[in-house]
Amino acid sequence: MINKIKRSIAEAVADLHDGAAIMISGFGDAGSPHELIQAVIDHGATDLTIISNNAGSGETGIAALLKANRIRKVICTYPRMAASHHFEARYRAGDVELELVPQGNLAARIQAAGSGLGAVYTPTGYGTLLAEGKETREIDGRNYVLEYPIHADFALIKAQAGDRWGNLVYRKAARNFGPIMAMAARTTIVQVAELRELGELDPETIVTPGIFVNRLVQVTPRSAAAAAA
């Protein structure tokens, strides 16, 4: 019997390693796997490359990883947010390298990795700083930039519910990068608010089929935990 559900969040991230490339889901706070990121901090892995939409804000999540100085490089679209002071401090100190990618190219490069494409010609960014030094090509009268896949060793994802085969559903706009990152990482680790028995998730409405998920762990939603405290 295959059971991808881990009993503890520490067990779920036990094989992280220094220098790992890690995709982290989320757009702002929505879909951001704060508890898995805390588990990375507790684990101790360092020299990490983080692939994510944002570079953290406040004191939790990616911001906490930056504060702990575990990140060598950030590949993202929008590092400048309200309260992104930890990114700013590390970036200005030269502790963190930034690769800024247009959001659609980030998505396309993650999808290219997940789907086995070698590279894609995308129109986004043509003629801008973010395409400088990149190969370009005119196709049917339109200009494109050649962009390569972004692979990762791990993806850390937040989903709403999952079962022991790793099937996932998400909640509202917290879905964002989760499904495509799950496809692109060698090992996909998911925190879910709810565990479901096999067969409880409707096969028509599963968003991420279990093939893209290696481990999942239940994390009590923060709001509920806060309410209980």
Added chain:
Amino acid sequence: MINKIKRSIAEAVADLHDGAAIMISGFGDAGSPHELIQAVIDHGATDLTIISNNAGSGETGIAALLKANRIRKVICTYPRMAASHHFEARYRAGDVELELVPQGNLAARIQAAGSGLGAVYTPTGYGTLLAEGKETREIDGRNYVLEYPIHADFALIKAQAGDRWGNLVYRKAARNFGPIMAMAARTTIVQVAELRELGELDPETIVTPGIFVNRLVQVTPRSAAAAAA
């Protein structure tokens, strides 16, 4: 009020034109919009390019279009099926040109069209007849073939249910090419078995958001019709 639901199937396909490129969903019979195809025959448009997984079998659907000699070219993966005699006859007579595409490249090229990519490097087909004359490139030690998007003027799709904004859900393996073809055609026309009021489809489980759909029309499922006859 936006209402994409047409009252008749003839109205749904009224603006087809000779020489149109038409994507047709379906894998075998599952998801094949037989009634919309019959409407194309009744409409009279000819000299068509059909993009589909198969090239029809038996006497209905794409096979009927072939029999009526309306097709100039077929872009597909698997034209040789049980009872694909109409394709075979037209092909051997030289009435129909065939562009054979590996199934994953067909999907990737349809997705490239839908998502605005100029071309993609795919590993599928490298070193084979189906990549002859195509540009290739080695990327990170692996060989890829450059494949271009397949656009279409129209997509004809079968879905299970839809609403007046064009949101769609499918049924089991009849989903197949529907969602990606809806993204790639200039005009997407859908036959659904069931119409739903706006809001009845769960926003979490809509497979094709209405932005990708131009028109839909209700078609009584054939089995039910047969049972009623």
Added chain:
Amino acid sequence: MERMSREAMAARVARDIPEGAYVNLGIGLPTRIANYLPQDKDVFLQSENGILGMGPAPDDDDIDWDLINAGKQPVTLLSGGSFFHHGDSFTMMRGGHIDICVLGAFQVSVCGDLANWHTGAPDAIPAVGGAMDLAIGAKQVFVMMDLLTKTGESKLVPACTYPLTGLACVSRVYSDLAIFDLGPDGARVIEMVDGMTLDTLRELTGVPLESALLPA
């Protein structure tokens, strides 16, 4: 001559959005346009973080932090709306499925080049988000901005000096003083605030301006 208020600008842009349009409103100023879309017409607001059919801001009691717009503000979903992942979202945006996007800008050139993501200042931390995808992906790109900076420099320019977001992508600028259509042949004025003249606009902007004003 009176500058249009931001609310008036938002209302003006809203008037040009037809029923049935799929629209992405950029973060900041353009977000306000949503407040002026007619309630009785179906206009479909898309948000790059995976929402189609975005509704107005919720009451404080109904805030759901899993339902936010691209500016990370709480929103609602209309009946008939849907959720999807970032791949599908940028398929909508990059694939030409969005009819209109409205963006803010630092500078727009008379031929429609857009600069709105980076001042180019050496110490600035750049952030681009989905701006470059919208700029080249939407069928029509509108810019909504004050025509002049606080120090009086024109943001409609012969050529952008700030780093570009996209080339020849903006078709129309809605400003507080006038509305311009842009294209390969340069800028044409299609509306001005009361009391404004073409000559004054030319003086303020320092760019060649043709008139395409409707007869009064």
Added chain:
Amino acid sequence: MERMSREAMAARVARDIPEGAYVNLGIGLPTRIANYLPQDKDVFLQSENGILGMGPAPDDDDIDWDLINAGKQPVTLLSGGSFFHHGDSFTMMRGGHIDICVLGAFQVSVCGDLANWHTGAPDAIPAVGGAMDLAIGAKQVFVMMDLLTKTGESKLVPACTYPLTGLACVSRVYSDLAIFDLGPDGARVIEMVDGMTLDTLRELTGVPLESALLPA
């Protein structure tokens, strides 16, 4: 010496599929492997037309023509299975997410080139389906075939003469007479039917064969 029956071959392949594997079984002969997978272990069968967690054929009363495999035969869905579109399906296949695929073949070369879609006959109507994607996408590609054609020619060859499906992609061949591991260094025999000898195999196939037989 006795050739393995097709059922015995299917059972033999099934033995090498570990629990938890994501597997695509090609149309034709390989489809039978499903009948020999242990019921008490989770093996995940994928079908390129958008099914993960495919179950056995239904009873005649339960046939649903929207639930078919890649060979267009009715199947069922296991509890925990899911449906998805062709884009996601080939992301699974081309993106390296399928652990094992088992395909039929016209010819396989000793270094793992595969020919299974086209005889090359000038009057043949070619059909490729998902074979090329599976051949280069799955982590391991197994071939299941009779070693010899009906006229006695070896289908394990020094180099394929039929049009290729994929280059250097097959890692193992399960045939009715022996099992071979293939790789850049050529073919190694890892199992033979009772009474078969390496020399006989070399004679039948005409290709160089190393032995990697397990000691009895």
